Amino acid sequence: xxxxxxxxxxxxxxxxxxxxxxxxxxxxxxxxxxxxxxxxxxxxxxxxxxxxxxxxxxxxxxxxxxxxxxxxxxxxxxxxxxxxxxxxxxxxxxxxxxxxxxxxx
Amino acid sequence: xxxxxxxxxxxxxxxxxxxxxxxxxxxxxxxxxxxxxxxxxxxxxxxxxxxxxxxxxxxxxxxxxxxxxxxxxxxxxxxxxxxxxxxxxxxxxxxxxxxxxxxxxxxxxxxxxxxxxxxxxxxxxxxxxxxxxxxxxxxxxxxxxxxxxxxxxxxxxxxxxxxxxxxxxxxxxxxxxxxxxxxxxxx
Numbered sequence: 001x002x003x004x005x006x007x008x009x010x011x012x013x014x015x016x017x018x019x020x021x022x023x024x025x026x027x028x029x030x031x032x033x034x035x036x037x038x039x040x041x042x043x044x045x046x047x048x049x050x051x052x053x054x055x056x057x058x059x060x061x062x063x064x065x066x067x068x069x070x071x072x073x074x075x076x077x078x079x080x081x082x083x084x085x086x087x088x089x090x091x092x093x094x095x096x097x098x099x100x101x102x103x104x105x
Numbered sequence: 106x107x108x109x110x111x112x113x114x115x116x117x118x119x120x121x122x123x124x125x126x127x128x129x130x131x132x133x134x135x136x137x138x139x140x141x142x143x144x145x146x147x148x149x150x151x152x153x154x155x156x157x158x159x160x161x162x163x164x165x166x167x168x169x170x171x172x173x174x175x176x177x178x179x180x181x182x183x184x185x186x187x188x189x190x191x192x193x194x195x196x197x198x199x200x201x202x203x204x205x206x207x208x209x210x211x212x213x214x215x216x217x218x219x220x221x222x223x224x225x226x227x228x229x230x231x232x233x234x235x236x237x238x239x240x241x242x243x244x245x246x247x248x249x250x251x252x253x254x255x256x257x258x259x260x261x262x263x264x265x266x267x268x269x270x271x272x273x274x275x276x277x278x279x280x281x282x283x284x285x286x287x288x289x290x291x292x
Contacts, residue, residue, distance in 0.1 A: 002111035004219040007148070010115045012209040014141075016202045017122035024198035029131055029177060033138050036169070037122055040145055043157075051152040054222045057232035058251075059153060061260040067157050068257070069265075071164055072272055076279035078169050082176045083286040089180050 007048035015041035028088075028095045032081055039074050043067045110151060118144030126198075131177045135170055142166045153224060155253040224251060 014037060021034030050063030089095055121141030125134050142165045149158035222228070226249030233246035242259065245252040261269060 001220055002108055002151075004221075005213045005216070006111065006115075007152075009209060009213055010119065010148075012213075013119055013206060014122050014145075016205040016209075017119065017126065019205065020198040020202045021122075021126045023201060024126055024194050026194075027131055027182070029173065029180075029182075030125065030134050033125055033134060033173060036138065036165070037125065037141065040142065040161075040165070043161075044145060044148060047149055047152050047154045047157060051154065052219050052221055054224075054228075056235050057222075057224075057228040058256065059224075061256055062264070064154055064157055064257060065260055065265050067154075068160070068261070069268065069272060071157075071160060073275065075164055075169060076276055078172060079283050080279050080286070082172060083283040086176060086179070087286050095180065095182070 004048060004052045007052075008045055011041045011044040011048065014038075014044065026096050026098050028085055028097055028100075031097070032078070032085070036074065036078070039070060043070055046070075111148070114144045114147035114151065116144075117141075118148065131182055132174065135173050135177060138173075139166045139170050142170070152221075153251055153253065155251075156257050225249075 018034045018037035018041060021037065022031050025031050025034065046063045046067050050060045050067075053060050053063075055061075085095060088100075092100065094100065118141050121137050121139075121144060124137035125141065128134050128137060142161060146158045146161040146166075149155075149161055229246045229249055229251060233243045236243040236246070242252050242255050245255070
């Protein structure tokens, strides 16, 4: 049986991979996907805590509610973010973060 | 969940995540994210969170990643592959991951470990004693099943009624915002 620390380790590694992707990649769509990975890593640790801390013999459903809300907010965020990326591409004809330097001092 | 299934799904998830960073083509990246989320959904179902596992597949891999693929193909991005790899961000990313992993292992080795409490027929039957007699949830628990979706629905509509309605407003605002953002301006 996998223990709580196993789940937390795997979740932390997924978060680290997402973080590395945000730092490494130059394509803004891929950066956005890596943000989704980080959100999902948080979801995994929430579900693991919900399962490993039972309330009256049942998993703690308050943790799963938080995951439900995170998934819904992430879906809204993806819709708005992709619309922004499309608007950006229309304005600048690029989605590479190297070429988007208008705010650089 | 048996230990080998945990490690199988964890490997699928982590290698999918690593492939997102490694692939140069955005379409391959999106498919790697799909693989990662399928492994994640397997882990959710192994943690007896059946509803969230199915939602993960339906919402993330079904809707969100298809939206990503749609946008990638709409923008027609081809020039990623001919870019030279810069060394500085590679070193920064790798050292960030290694630092994070070392710290994580350090913290986890010091904290008390915990194995999953049993969810067998006996504990479910005792849990049913706290609920209303003869209700759908209590009946299913008494038969030794975990009515995951019923329990989530009950928690959502009793304890989280106001956040649910705020979420509805948020989704409406997001829809209106997307339409406003993607409309072509007149000028």
